[in-house]
Amino acid sequence: MAEFDTMRRAAAGQRSAIIDEGLRTHMNKVYGLMSVAMLITGAVAWGVGSNPQLVAAIFGTGLKWVVMLAPLAVVFAFGAMINKMSTSTAQMVFLAYSALMGLSISFIFAAYTGISVAQTFLVTAISFAGLSLYGYTTKRDLSAMGSFLMMGLIGLIVASLINLFIASSALNFAISVIGVLIFAGLTAYDTQNIKNTYLQLATSDHDFVGKAAILGALQLYLDFLNLFMFLLQFMGDRR
Numbered sequence: 001m002a003e004f005d006t007m008r009r010a011a012a013g014q015r016s017a018i019i020d021e022g023l024r025t026h027m028n029k030v031y032g033l034m035s036v037a038m039l040i041t042g043a044v045a046w047g048v049g050s051n052p053q054l055v056a057a058i059f060g061t062g063l064k065w066v067v068m069l070a071p072l073a074v075v076f077a078f079g080a081m082i083n084k085m086s087t088s089t090a091q092m093v094f095l096a097y098s099a100l101m102g103l104s105i106s107f108i109f110a111a112y113t114g115i116s117v118a119q120t121f122l123v124t125a126i127s128f129a130g131l132s133l134y135g136y137t138t139k140r141d142l143s144a145m146g147s148f149l150m151m152g153l154i155g156l157i158v159a160s161l162i163n164l165f166i167a168s169s170a171l172n173f174a175i176s177v178i179g180v181l182i183f184a185g186l187t188a189y190d191t192q193n194i195k196n197t198y199l200q201l202a203t204s205d206h207d208f209v210g211k212a213a214i215l216g217a218l219q220l221y222l223d224f225l226n227l228f229m230f231l232l233q234f235m236g237d238r239r
Contacts, residue, residue, distance in 0.1 A: 022198070023195065023198055023199065026198045026209065026212075026213055027136070027194070027195070027198075029213045029217075030194060030213050030216040030217045030220065031217075031220070032217075033091070033094065033213065033214060033217035034217040034220045034221045034224070036095065036098075037094060037095060037097075037098035037217065037218075037221050038098070038221065038224065038225075040095060040098045040099050040102060041098045041099070041101050041102035041105070041225065042102065043102065044099050044102025044103055044106065045102040045103070045105050045106040045108065045109060046106075046109055047106075048102070048103055048106035048109075049106035049107060049108060049109025049110050050109050050110075052110065054106075055106065055107060055110045058103075058106070059107050059110075067103055067104050068104050070100060070104065071097065071100050071101045071104050074097050074100060075097065075218070075222070078090075078093055078094070078097060078218075079215075082211055082214070082215065083211075085211075087210035087211055087214070090211055090214050091214055094214055094217065094218055097218075098221065101225065105225075105229065108229075108232065108236070110239070111236075111238060111239065112232065112236040112237060112238055112239065113236075113237045113238075113239060115237070116232075116235060116236045116237040117232070117236065119235060120228060120231050120232045120235045120236060121228060123231060123235065124224065124227050124228040124231055125224075127184070127227065127231075128187055128223070128224050128227060131184055131187040131188045131191075132187055132188070132191045132220065133191075134188050134191075135187065135188035135189060135190070135191030135192040135195075136191050136192065136195055138188075138192070142188060142189045142192045142193075143189075143192075143193075145185055145188075145189050146189055146193070149182055149185050149186050149189060152178065152182045153182055153186070156175060156178060156179055156182060159171065159174075159175050160175055163175060172233070173233075175230075176230045176233035176234065179226065179227075179229075179230035180227065180230045180231060180234075183223050183226045183227040183230065184227065186219075186223050187220070187223040187224070187227065190216070190219040190220060190223055191220065193219075194212075194216035194219065194220070197212055197216070198212065
């Protein structure tokens with residue numbers, strides 16, 4: 001009996017070690033894909049934003065509405081259709097989406113000084129790293145935050161769309177403050193959720209693990225990008 005208990009504990013320890021190693025690999029893939037997507041977004045945004053003719057052609061005409069709203073439509077369609085895609089296709093769509101997002105935010109290089117954009121990016125990176133690390137390591141269950149944050153996010157999107165037409169500086173300031181708080185919370189929440197999702201899938205649905213890494217990368221990518229954009233409202237020096 002004692003030998004059986006010893007063997008059982010050894011087997012359980014081996015399974016735990018395999019899952020831990022798999023989790024590290026999974027999270028490395030999530031952060032790796034997110035980083036590649038951010039590089040693509042930054043390269044496209046800088047390439048377009050540093051060209052006054054392109055900026056005027058896009059954001060000086062009605063085309064700006066297509067460019068600015070297209071990423072929202074694409075991300076919802078991607079989330080709905082990912083189950084029908086292969087993992088490689090889903091990854092390519094994600095990276096293509098990051099290029100489209102770069103196009104939609106390229107105006108920041110025409111609107112803000114390069115130094116303030118770089119400083120804001122650095123602050124965002126440091127904040128994101130701390131928040132994501134907290135979400136990964138904390139023993140506190142953050143799932144209760146999910147519903148509250150999603151309700152806040154929906155309200156934020158509606159307010160932002162309204163402000164596109166009324167251009168209220170007071171509303172813009174309120175949106176920026178709330179946006180920073182919401183995406184700071186989502187960074188920690190999404191990191192923990194990505195971790196927990198892997199732990200569930202690791203023993204039940206191996207086929208979806210690859211797609212789960214892409215979805216996780218997309219979630220953190222959006223958290224980082226939105227946190228950066230809202231912080232830029234405070235820290236950016238306009239030209």
